[in-house]
Amino acid sequence: MIDVLVAVGHGWESRLVTAIDEVPGVRVARRCPDLADLLAAVAAGHGDVAIVSADLRGVGRDAVARMSGDGVAVVGASAEGDEPSERVLRQLGVETVVHPGLDRDELRERLGTAARSTARRADETQVDAGGPGGVGDDGKVADDEPVRGRVVAVWGPTGAPGRTTVAVGVASEAAALGVPTVLLDLDTYGASVAQALSMLDESPGIAAAARASELGTLDLVSLARLAPEVAPGLRVVSGVVSPQRWPELRASAVEQVLELARGLAPLVVLDLGFCVEEDEELSYDTAAPRRNATTLTALAVADDLLVVGAGDPVGLQRLVRAVQSLASVPSPQPRTVVNKVRAAAVGPDPRRRISESLERFAGLTGLVFVPDDPAATDAAMLAGATLAESAPSSPARLALRALAADLLDVEVPRAERHERRGLRRARTRSR
Template sequence: MSLPIVTAVTDAAVEAELVAALGRGDYGVTVVRRCVDVVELLTAAGAGTARAAVVSADLRRLDRDALTKLAAARVAVVGLVAADDQWHQQLLQHLGVRFVLPVDSSPDAIAGMLLTAVSSAAAGPAGVADPLSGHRVPAVPQSDPGPAGAGRIVAVWGPTGAPGRTTVAVGLADEAARLGVATLLVDADPYGGVIAQVLGMIDESPGIAAAVRLDNQGRLGMAELAGLARSLSPTLRVLTGLVRADRWPELRGESVGGVLECARKLAPLTVVDCGFCLEADEEISFDTVAPRRNGATLAALEAADVVVAVGAGDPVGVQRLVRGLSELADAVPGVEPMVLVNKVRSTVIPGNPEREIAAAMQRFAGVARIRTLPYDRAGLDRALPRGQTLAEAAPKSPLRRALAEVAESLLPVAVRAR
């Protein structure tokens, strides 16, 4: 049975010659449609008329989002690029196109690559589940960012109820930077980040949204990421988040993961302030490639080397943390978070609050070891209106000292050894 394919080649003469050659010979493929742009390509893929596509590297609006939609439609992709065009070759690789050929390849080579691409997609990573059919949707292959970065990613997460995720994320990043470690602080909260306001940054342009757009287009590198991240000190950069919650569709999970991989190369330590919600209910919609509001949070947690789970040190906060850790284990299998209980004070938990909380976490969540952070309302109240960190506004704060100890334990081993 011949494999149905579509073409989207920018050079009309090259496309006409390829289609004619494939039609004359028995190569095991049949061209069912010639597309003029990405919109027509996605329409053909969505209609289920093809199993593979031949696309030009310079096809306008061919980005990670379009490739994700093609993968969801079970359409394998083979890219064509000029033999001497290194830039477009790297672009396709960055976007996740694993199968690339010179544009002047023989019809036999192109047909063979199409068959290989389809076979690889069928036997490759399982991808995500299509809830309507029960089949697995092939995932877009992860981009090849070149040499792997050595930087460590720390994701700061916590359940609903304002346990202090942002306070902890900012504190850890600031203390790591004060230890002389180049640190990138990323606000990836899809429900509206506040790191810019907490640090008194007047320019509230969402740096992470711009970084995600560049990664989606395959144009994000260390120089671009460094340009989008604001420098607060020689060792601390901040990639600001969304200031309006209704802009969450801009934070596509796939590209958030790409931004964090680039961050590994830019800084030895990246601290990510995540959203609270881990639900993936958006996947149940009729559109299996619709944006997922919590995709950015899930992508950050999956990319992280260390997940810091933050809960509030009161009866309600501890209960939420216990339940949240169970949800975290379901969302990110195999994760072993560092558990921080924040806002610990004896006024809401009589006796020895640290011991009582530790016993509760051991009994109800099976967590053998936790770290506690004291509640320093006075120090935080001095820092917030000034747009300063605790180290700047209240250097002797007990909360600041506790955060400094945690930050030192999170540094990459190679950095701590120096």
């Protein structure tokens, strides 16, 4: 027996309920007057399928995700021929839609398929299926698998190690190397990409994208409008203008934004907040927004991860602890970037000293070093420009360009390799 919860606000609700009651093996367990009552019934385990209409007040992607997460299949309902409502429901993540006029066999088939599909996904979540979808037994991607952009997450501990500097640098250098890139600011504690690139503080950015996702109106075209091109090949989705607005970024909405961003450009770079704690859930008796869910969601879907730490004793200690904390967080294999490297903070030959310390205390190897160049970074911030625009010969800029080229597996132009060698010789003579 499939128990159905119904929450639709139309005059045809009675016809829909009557049609469901006539289906063998299916019964209406509860008619919910609003979304709050529906969510309570789902949380209490009163149904196997929840039927909602597109104009149910408050229904959005987050509510659909919450019900699916509770093991209840979410099915949409609309009048026959109401294509706009069906489109909204599907954009909210609802895959199955029913109508009051469906015959019993078709209604039973759709409700049963939805319930079985949700139960199967719940089982797969508990059991490691082993490997991403779209990859066959021979390790090759299926021919019909659509091309998806690569997501690079930039994350690091508290203390301003330079996450935004690295994220902006990698994104801008990738675009300059001929790879169209989207930079998303997902820092819910201190978003600063817009300020770094002289974007208007009132630009809608990620908050508008998340809101559109919740309403089921976000698609590739609307996301492109929210991601203005600030340099050739570089689009930017700015962060929340105030840290107090973090509840607007629900995990399900962020997940859809990231999925659409993959179709917007071959490379997606994420600037993330520092905190990955999940204990905030314990502060509530009921389901509530989680401030760190944005970062945790981004880490879980990312293809590559750059962990940024500052090249001083305090920054390195925080970096070691940050890398250790990733062991309990779903995320890609981290690649460590040591930023603001200078002899004044750790002594002569800072790269060797830092390499030895991090390998000894954290087992970290293959480090990427970004030299400290406060004059260049200050000039870039003052101008609201990238390092490539304001200080193209800066050692920090050249290190970030090399990192971007390595991530993309492309060659740095020959002229720039000569420039870097010249800078190294000049520094050697000065020492």
